[in-house]
Amino acid sequence: MSRSSDPSGEPRRAQEHHFTTHDGVELFYRRWPARAPRRGAVVMFHRGHEHSGRMAHLVDELNLPEFDFYAWDARGHGRSPGVRGFAPSISHSIRDVQTFIQHIQQTDGMAQEDIAVLAQSLSAVIAAAWVHDYAPRLRCLLLASPAFSVRLYVPLARPGLKLLHALRGSFFVHSYVRSTLLTRDPARQKSFDSDPLITRAISVNILLELYDLASRVVDDAQAIVVPTQLLISGKDWVVRLPPQHRFFDRLGAAVKEKHVLDGFLHDTLGELERDKAISLARDFLSRMFSTPPPRVDLSDADRQGYTAAEAVALARPLAMLSPRGIYWAIGRLGIRIGGWMSLGIRLGRETGFDSGSSLDYVYRNRPQGRGPIGRFVDRQYLSAIGWRGIRRRKLHLEELLRLGAQRLRASGQPVRLLDIAAGGARYVLDAFADGEDRPEAILLWDCDEKSVRRGRERIAERGFEDIARFESGDALDRDSLVSLEPKHTLVVASGLYELYSDNTRVSRSLAGVAAAMEPGGYFVYTCQPWHPQLEVIARTLTRQRDGAPWVMRRRSQAEMDQLVGDAGFEKVDQRIDPWGIFTVSLARRLVA
Numbered sequence: 001m002s003r004s005s006d007p008s009g010e011p012r013r014a015q016e017h018h019f020t021t022h023d024g025v026e027l028f029y030r031r032w033p034a035r036a037p038r039r040g041a042v043v044m045f046h047r048g049h050e051h052s053g054r055m056a057h058l059v060d061e062l063n064l065p066e067f068d069f070y071a072w073d074a075r076g077h078g079r080s081p082g083v084r085g086f087a088p089s090i091s092h093s094i095r096d097v098q099t100f101i102q103h104i105q106q107t108d109g110m111a112q113e114d115i116a117v118l119a120q121s122l123s124a125v126i127a128a129a130w131v132h133d134y135a136p137r138l139r140c141l142l143l144a145s146p147a148f149s150v151r152l153y154v155p156l157a158r159p160g161l162k163l164l165h166a167l168r169g170s171f172f173v174h175s176y177v178r179s180t181l182l183t184r185d186p187a188r189q190k191s192f193d194s195d196p197l198i199t200r201a202i203s204v205n206i207l208l209e210l211y212d213l214a215s216r217v218v219d220d221a222q223a224i225v226v227p228t229q230l231l232i233s234g235k236d237w238v239v240r241l242p243p244q245h246r247f248f249d250r251l252g253a254a255v256k257e258k259h260v261l262d263g264f265l266h267d268t269l270g271e272l273e274r275d276k277a278i279s280l281a282r283d284f285l286s287r288m289f290s291t292p293p294p295r296v297d298l299s300d301a302d303r304q305g306y307t308a309a310e311a312v313a314l315a316r317p318l319a320m321l322s323p324r325g326i327y328w329a330i331g332r333l334g335i336r337i338g339g340w341m342s343l344g345i346r347l348g349r350e351t352g353f354d355s356g357s358s359l360d361y362v363y364r365n366r367p368q369g370r371g372p373i374g375r376f377v378d379r380q381y382l383s384a385i386g387w388r389g390i391r392r393r394k395l396h397l398e399e400l401l402r403l404g405a406q407r408l409r410a411s412g413q414p415v416r417l418l419d420i421a422a423g424g425a426r427y428v429l430d431a432f433a434d435g436e437d438r439p440e441a442i443l444l445w446d447c448d449e450k451s452v453r454r455g456r457e458r459i460a461e462r463g464f465e466d467i468a469r470f471e472s473g474d475a476l477d478r479d480s481l482v483s484l485e486p487k488h489t490l491v492v493a494s495g496l497y498e499l500y501s502d503n504t505r506v507s508r509s510l511a512g513v514a515a516a517m518e519p520g521g522y523f524v525y526t527c528q529p530w531h532p533q534l535e536v537i538a539r540t541l542t543r544q545r546d547g548a549p550w551v552m553r554r555r556s557q558a559e560m561d562q563l564v565g566d567a568g569f570e571k572v573d574q575r576i577d578p579w580g581i582f583t584v585s586l587a588r589r590l591v592a
Helices: 056-063 091-109 121-134 157-170 186-194 206-218 242-250 275-289 307-317 325-343 343-353 356-364 371-382 385-410 424-429 449-462 476-484 503-515 535-542 557-565
Strands: 015-019 025-032 042-045 069-071 116-120 140-144 171-174 201-203 230-234 256-261 416-420 441-446 468-472 488-493 517-527 569-576 582-590
Touching: 015 091, 015 121, 015 256, 042 121, 069 091, 091 116, 091 121, 091 503, 091 569, 116 275, 116 416, 121 140, 121 206, 121 557, 121 569, 140 275, 157 206, 157 503, 157 569, 171 206, 201 206, 206 242, 230 275, 242 256, 256 275, 307 535, 325 371, 325 535, 343 356, 343 371, 343 385, 343 535, 356 385, 356 424, 356 449, 356 476, 385 424, 385 488, 385 517, 424 449, 441 449, 449 468, 476 503, 488 503, 503 517, 503 557, 517 557, 557 569, 557 582
Parallel strands: 042 069, 042 116, 116 140, 140 230, 230 256, 416 441, 416 488, 441 468, 488 517
Antiparallel strands: 015 025, 025 069, 171 201, 517 582, 569 582
């Protein structure tokens, strides 16, 4: 194996540290500081069942002494706390990655553009999902044998596990993987077999969620624009190869490369002949850090991006007598019948399923309808995954509104809040309902007069008359936003830009938001990078403004962040629901 070119000739030694995750768990990690003028950092994520010590050999073998290296022990693994092989959800693990990267940035002064991520197997899926969902401005991403589809050799294993999980709740699946299925290197086999920190079991919830996550990431890989290298083990008995090839084919990165390593088993970077893989990784890292980070322009994604093509296809009428035309006609009939029984469906049909009135009903989440059957139908309607995501989005909005207010007060600035499309004003008033840290002033806008009247009533009901007012306003009118005085320090746009596919129109609104704000203020905005029911919505539901089919063009998080960044903001934090549907981000208004 290659050894370090460090002038001292000695292997690099790790420092041992901990960082605190978003939910208060202290995870263990190792850091190997650069021994030459630092060019960047490589953050490594270990395979399932393993820990950071299993990747330590790469620090010397990659032969990059001018880079800091980091590697953690995921929760429930190695020297990190938690039940062995368990995480509350795979979305927890994705957010752990976000928290770890933020910790490195804050603790060691590392710019995000100077960070490369290297991940293997299950962690490669989690890292790819993090890049998809959070759109970090990484220098590059290296994935080794990502576990987009784990081989389960027992017939009907996956549906069987789902059934047992539903009946028994949480339990653990013992891994069938032996060291001889991972690598042909006798030393690596022996160390794996004797390592007391190896976690042989995995919780069934993580295993099942992994399949859903992997499917979403592979299907929507075009949203990933970070330069990416994919290393595939040609003789992998642990994960299937076709999904890895599909992922690469769909990748949206302008710079991407794929290498199939013939004869390699699953532990790509720990194989007997791993010099081949490590040389490819070293060369990729060197090339990516030899030039400035590429800037990907997504401003025209509304005209020629993959989500634009998707929206055009959804808007195209179907032949009435075709199988799909008949299928969706039956779906629309079901919505009409459901509207007779379910109050929520009826409200959506009358006001538009994207209206403030409809969303306010979804927020309340109390089934109503004609008798027990009507309430049952309404319960099914309110339990749709999109509406569950909307309710989770509300919680994230409240959290980031409070965080923005706390940051403003910490810097000595007043909190003057503006919601440019408030609907029923529910999430703003709920965010500050406890009476502590209320804003000095709240201005709520909406172009729907029903929402304005309902919002004014809610202000009075909740006792906010002394600081809040609700006015009719057009959130897409830049001039109206520019004219607002005094300037606001905390602005929110929730569920607004998702309704408009035109980036030019959205950019004008964002420019107005920036002009309506004090420098150093905070902007809370939402995005819908993914939705599993786009065709259901487009073929059966109608929108508020014209009663036409509700065809949505998704924006990737990278696209939305670019539009916000071009308006003069820098994203500082983000939340996303467990299904990857809705994000809520917090951005700071830059000083001109």
